[in-house]
Structures are given as C-alpha cells and as structure tokens.
Amino acid sequence: MDYFLSVFNLRFILILFSGSFIGLVIGALPGLSVTMATALLLSVTYSWSFYDAIALMIGVYVVGVYSGAISSILVNIPGTPASVATSFDGFPMSRNGSSKKALWIATVYSFIGTVFGLIVLSLIAKPLSKIALSFSPVDYFLLALFGLTTVGSLTSKNILKGHISALLGVMLSMVGIDSIMGVPRFTFGSMNLQLGIPVVPVLIGLFGFSEVLEQISSQTNSQISLFNNNERVSIKEILKCWRISLISSAIGTVIGILPGAGAPVASLLAYDSAKKYTKNPEIPFGQGAPEGIAASESANNACIGGALVPMLTLGIPGDAVTAVMLSAFYVHGLRPGPLFIKENPQAFELIVLSTLIGSFFIIILGFLFIPVLSKVVLVPKKIMLPLIAILCIVGAYSVNSSLYEVSIMAIFGIIGFFMRKTGFSTAAMVLGLVLGEMMDSNFRRALSLSGSVRELITGTFLKPISIVIIVFIAFSIFLSIKSKTNAVKK
Amino acid sequence: MNSEFILSLFFLIFSSFFIFLSAELLKYGPVGLSPGLFPMIVSILILLLSLFWLISSLQKKEDSKNTSISKGSWKLLFTIILTFSYIFLVPYMHFYYTTALYVFLLSMLSGQKNIILNLIVSFLSSTVIFFIFGKILNVALP
Numbered sequence: 303m304d305y306f307l308s309v310f311n312l313r314f315i316l317i318l319f320s321g322s323f324i325g326l327v328i329g330a331l332p333g334l335s336v337t338m339a340t341a342l343l344l345s346v347t348y349s350w351s352f353y354d355a356i357a358l359m360i361g362v363y364v365v366g367v368y369s370g371a372i373s374s375i376l377v378n379i380p381g382t383p384a385s386v387a388t389s390f391d392g393f394p395m396s397r398n399g400s401s402k403k404a405l406w407i408a409t410v411y412s413f414i415g416t417v418f419g420l421i422v423l424s425l426i427a428k429p430l431s432k433i434a435l436s437f438s439p440v441d442y443f444l445l446a447l448f449g450l451t452t453v454g455s456l457t458s459k460n461i462l463k464g465h466i467s468a469l470l471g472v473m474l475s476m477v478g479i480d481s482i483m484g485v486p487r488f489t490f491g492s493m494n495l496q497l498g499i500p501v502v503p504v505l506i507g508l509f510g511f512s513e514v515l516e517q518i519s520s521q522t523n524s525q526i527s528l529f530n531n532n533e534r535v536s537i538k539e540i541l542k543c544w545r546i547s548l549i550s551s552a553i554g555t556v557i558g559i560l561p562g563a564g565a566p567v568a569s570l571l572a573y574d575s576a577k578k579y580t581k582n583p584e585i586p587f588g589q590g591a592p593e594g595i596a597a598s599e600s601a602n603n604a605c606i607g608g609a610l611v612p613m614l615t616l617g618i619p620g621d622a623v624t625a626v627m628l629s630a631f632y633v634h635g636l637r638p639g640p641l642f643i644k645e646n647p648q649a650f651e652l653i654v655l656s657t658l659i660g661s662f663f664i665i666i667l668g669f670l671f672i673p674v675l676s677k678v679v680l681v682p683k684k685i686m687l688p689l690i691a692i693l694c695i696v697g698a699y700s701v702n703s704s705l706y707e708v709s710i711m712a713i714f715g716i717i718g719f720f721m722r723k724t725g726f727s728t729a730a731m732v733l734g735l736v737l738g739e740m741m742d743s744n745f746r747r748a749l750s751l752s753g754s755v756r757e758l759i760t761g762t763f764l765k766p767i768s769i770v771i772i773v774f775i776a777f778s779i780f781l782s783i784k785s786k787t788n789a790v791k792k
Numbered sequence: 793m794n795s796e797f798i799l800s801l802f803f804l805i806f807s808s809f810f811i812f813l814s815a816e817l818l819k820y821g822p823v824g825l826s827p828g829l830f831p832m833i834v835s836i837l838i839l840l841l842s843l844f845w846l847i848s849s850l851q852k853k854e855d856s857k858n859t860s861i862s863k864g865s866w867k868l869l870f871t872i873i874l875t876f877s878y879i880f881l882v883p884y885m886h887f888y889y890t891t892a893l894y895v896f897l898l899s900m901l902s903g904q905k906n907i908i909l910n911l912i913v914s915f916l917s918s919t920v921i922f923f924i925f926g927k928i929l930n931v932a933l934p
Binding site for chain 1: 813830838875894895898902913914917934
C-alpha cells in the first residue's frame with residue numbers, strides 16, 4: 303500500500319493529465335492516430351520510470367480514442383480510424399445545427415464505454431491469468447496465430463493482403479541473432495541487423511512518417527467546422543441512449559479482448575447492431591441519430607479495457623496501441639503474461655486506476671476544450687505536417703541516440719506509405735512484428751518438447767485449451783472468408 | 793499488365809528468396825530447434841498466399857484507383873530526399889539549424905507560400921522542440 307501511495311500522487315495525476323491532453327489534441331486532428339502518438343511517446347519516455355511512462359500512454363490512449371469523434375462530428379473527417387462510425391451520424395447531426403449535442407453524446411458515452419471496459423478488465427484479468435498459467439508453448443503459439451488471423455482479415459479490405467502483411471511482420475521479427483541457437487538470421491552481414499529490426503523506429507515509421515508522406519502527397523482539403531457554441535443541450539436528451547450504450551460497450555469489450563481486432567472494428571459492429579436493435583429511431587440512422595454516435599463511441603472506448611486484458615494476462619496485444627504499449631513494458635524490463643498481475647499487483651492496480659482517472663478526464667477535457675478544439679481541427683496541414691515529421695525523427699533518434707534508427711524509421715515510413723496505397727495493412731504488420739518472436743520460440747519449444755511433428759499435432763488435439771483456441775482460429779478464418787464472399791456477392 | 797499481377801509476382805520472388813535463405817539455416821541444430829524452420833514455414837505461407845493473389849489478379853482488370861500514386865508523387869519524392877538529406881546533414885550542422893531548414897522546406901513543399909510566416913514557424917518550432925525535448929525532457933537530439 304505504501305508503495306502504491308508513493309507512486310500514485312499528484313505528479314502521477316499530472317502526467318496522466320498531460321497524456322490525456324496530448325491524446326485530446328492528437329485524436330482530434332484528422333490523420334494523426336493514437337497509435338502514432340503512443341509510438342512517439344514510447345521513445346520520449348525511455349528514461350522515465352515505468353509508472354510515469356505508462357500513465358502518459360494510458361492518458362493518450364483513453365482520451366485519444368474519444369477525441370477522434372470531435373473532427374468526425376465537426377468536419378466529417380474521422381480523427382482516428384476508431385471514430386469512422388461516429389461520423390455516419392455525428393456530421394449529419396452537426397449539419398442539422400446540433401453539433402454541441404453530438405459532441406456531448408460522444409463525450410458521455412465514451413466515458414461510459416471506458417468504465418464498462420475497465421470493469422470487465424478488473425473482473426476477468428485475474429481469473430484469466432490463472433487459466434493462462436496452464437498454457438503450454440503450443441497454446442501461446444496458437445494464441446498468437448489467432449491474433450494474426452483476426453488482424454489479417456479485419457484490418458485490410460483484401461484478406462490475402464491482410465495476411466501477407468501480418469506474415470511479413472513475422473518475418474521481420476526474425477531478423478537478427480536467433481534467441482535459441484544464437485545464429486544470425488537474415489542479417490546479410492550487417493552488424494546493425496544482428497540486434498534485430500528495432501521495433502520503435504518501425505512503429506514510428508509505419509504509423510507516423512507514412513502518414514506525413516500520405517498527407518503531403520494527397521491534395522489538401524479545406525475544412526469547415528460546424529461548431530455552434532450557443533446551442534442548448536439537456537442532460538435527459540443525452541442520457542436516453544443508455545441501453546444502446548451498454549450493448550455497444552459489451553460488443554466493444556469482447557472485440558477488444560480478441561487479439562488483433564481493435565476499436566475501428568468494434569465501433570462498426572456496434573453501430574450495425576444499434577441499427578438492428580433500434581426499431582423506430584426518432585431520426586433515421588445516417589441522418590443524425592444520437593443512437594449511432596452513442597453506439598460507436600461506447601464501443602470504441604470499451605475496447606480499451608478489453609484490449610488490455612490479453613496484453614496484461616497473456617502478453618498478446620489486443621490492438622495496435624497495446625502492441626506499442628507492450629513494447630513500453632519490455633523497455634522497462636517487465637514482461638506481461640500469466641504471472642504479471644501476481645508478481646506486479648501494484649502495476650496492475652495503477653493501470654486500472656489510470657484508465658479510470660483517464661475516463662474522468664474525457665468528461666473534464668471535453669467540457670473545457672471542445673470549443674477550442676473546434677478551431678484546432680482546422681490547423682492547416684502545411685504547418686502541422688513538417689512538425690510531425692520532425693517529431694518522428696526526434697522520436698526515432700532518441701531510442702538509441704543513433705541516426706541508423708532514424709534511417710530505419712524513414713525506410714519503414716516509405717514502406718508504410720506504399721502499403722497503404724496498395725491495400726496492405728500496417729497494423730497487421732506491426733502485430734506480426736510484435737508477436738513473431740513469441741510464435742517462433744514457442745513453436746520450436748513445443749516441437750522439441752513433443753519430439754516430432756506428429757506427436758505435437760496429436761498432443762495438441764488432446765488438450766482442451768488448445769482445442770478451444772483452434773476452434774477460435776477456424777472460426778476467425780471462416781468469418782473472414784464469409785465476409786469476403788458476401789462482399790463479392792454485393 | 794495489371795499492377796496487382798506485378799506486385800504478387802514480386803512477393804512470389806521475395807518469398808522464394810527467403811525460402812532459399814531459410815533452407816540454408818536449417819543445417820544449424822536439430823530440425824525442431826533449427827533457426828531456419830519457422831522462417832521457412834512463414835515464407836512458404838507467403839508464397840502460397842502470393843500464388844493465390846497472382847491467380848486472382850489474372851482474372852481482374854486493372855484497378856487504377858487502387859494503386860494510383862501519381863498525384864503529388866513529386867512531393868512525396870522531395871519529402872523522402874529532404875528527410876534523407878536531413879539525416880545526412882544533421883551530424884555536420886547543428887540540430888537547431890538543420891531542423892529549422894527542414895521544417896521551412898517541408899512547409900514550402902506542403903504549400904505554405906508566405907515566406908515570412910514560414911520562417912517564423914520554422915525557427916519557432918525548432919526552438920520549442922530543442923528546449924522541450926533536449927532541455928526539459930532530456931531526450932537525446934541528433
């Protein structure tokens with residue numbers, strides 16, 4: 303308890319608040335993702351204590367996912383991919399003169415979604431950790447494989463390209479000295495590559511610098527904000543979507559728990575279910591229905607608590623942001639997994655508490671800064687882009703004080719740009735990169751423990767946990783094929 | 793020729809190359825623990841997926857919208873050249889001046905026509921980054 307109190311103090315709350323504020327601005331600016339912000343902050347917080355670093359990132363994560371709704375509602379450009387579904391009804395509502403109401407619905411239901419996800423995290427993380435203790439190497443391999451099948455099919459319009467992206471990430475993770483046999487793999491004689499591909503510069507390149515390249519090469523659109531500060535909004539009007547919000551939060555949390563899927567998928571699924579659930583909406587969906595905003599925002603924020611579950615209990619990230627956060631844990635010498643909560647109870651409590659306080663910051667920051675942010679979303683790209691490019695360079699350099707990392711960042715920025723242009727998924731590649739080493743070492747361990755491939759397969763099919771994960775993998779592949787077939791039919 | 797076809801062909805060659813490299817690694821250690829085993833499996837999977845992609849691309853017509861990068865591609869090229877020039881020049885020039893110059897040129901490239909405003913933004917941003925990251929946050933700067 304003393305240790306807990308020594309960490310949890312005013313300084314901690316101030317860092318969390320700073321992170322929340324950064325998240326608010328980054329999330330609201332179209333084109334700047336929460337993943338990019340956390341990747342940049344990962345390099346800045348290298349020398350910080352683990353608790354300070356994680357407080358800053360959680361602040362960015364929680365409030366950044368929410369604030370993507372601001373530009374969705376005011377200028378019809380989703381600030382983050384997670385708020386795409388918010389724009390379906392948010393912008394029409396603004397056009398109807400109810401921008402303030404739309405923003406308050408987004409604020410309140412983002413808060414509810416975050417708290418819902420957090421309750422689920424607190425309830426199931428510890429029991430799941432206990433179950434995970436009986437996981438064998440093959441189960442970890444299968445779990446990572448499940449994450450890749452989900453992310454491959456969900457993050458790219460083309461299933462093949464999604465899976466190729468994930469597998470390329472796995473290949474990248476194998477560059478460097480092999481951790482089991484000590485043999486260099488795919489280093490082509492380079493000393494730098496013997497240490498492996500540095501993850502943080504790759505993340506900054508794929509999410510940050512590629513965004514700069516994309517925005518610079520695209521035509522700049524002039525944006526008009528529809529914010530109306532004089533509008534009156536009643537609390538009763540805002541709170542009437544609570545049922546939809548709870549259902550959507552449940553959907554968001556479950557999607558968050560699935561390794562690989564993330565907030566963009568959760569918000570779209572929740573939006574779709576809200577459409578089916580609401581029989582007679584006062585305003586039709588797509589024309590400014592408050593239920594649409596409530597569903598999307600509850601789900602994408604509930605995803606946060608969900609995504610933290612597999613990251614903390616299994617060491618498998620639930621989405622791209624938790625993949626970056628997982629790197630932060632590694633940097634500070636912590637390895638999330640089945641024993642993490644047992645060995646670091648104070649770290650788990652602080653993560654839960656930071657997320658809870660972060661959810662209150664959604665309300666506070668939303669109330670204080672929405673009028674200001676309605677102007678910030680209009681900052682011209684020609685001023686913003688060079689600054690982001692410099693932040694990417696500084697972020698990559700600070701990892702190891704080396705220009706080699708900056709070159710890696712720039713190269714992966716170019717790769718990320720072409721991946722986006724050709725329909726590949728950068729998020730799938732990052733998950734492959736993060737999960738690859740775990741898949742490789744667990745697969746080989748499982749194989750050497752079994753003795754032969756045949757014994758490995760027969761042994762795997764006799765274990766209930768492995769069978770459950772295999773069923774999940776099969777289901778994920780089936781769903782991706784089905785959705786592809788449906789898309790072709792349409 | 794379809795651009796999807798060219799890309800899938802590239803991945804076919806790429807994965808074949810890595811199958812070859814992985815096969816070379818198989819000689820280290822027993823098969824189960826060999827460092828070449830898992831990369832071999834992953835490369836074969838990429839090869840198979842690329843093969844499916846190649847076959848499906850043959851049935852498609854050219855989709856110009858999907859792969860068009862012609863618009864603003866010169867801006868892209870200059871941004872890349874500018875960034876690598878920054879990486880090359882920063883050890884010789886001070887971080888502060890290189891950064892200001894980089895921001896100035898990139899702003900011009902992004903469409904900022906007002907040179908005075910551009911100069912103010914460039915030096916101001918370089919100063920802010922230098923002090924916030926270098927002095928307050930103690931982050932190593934190039």
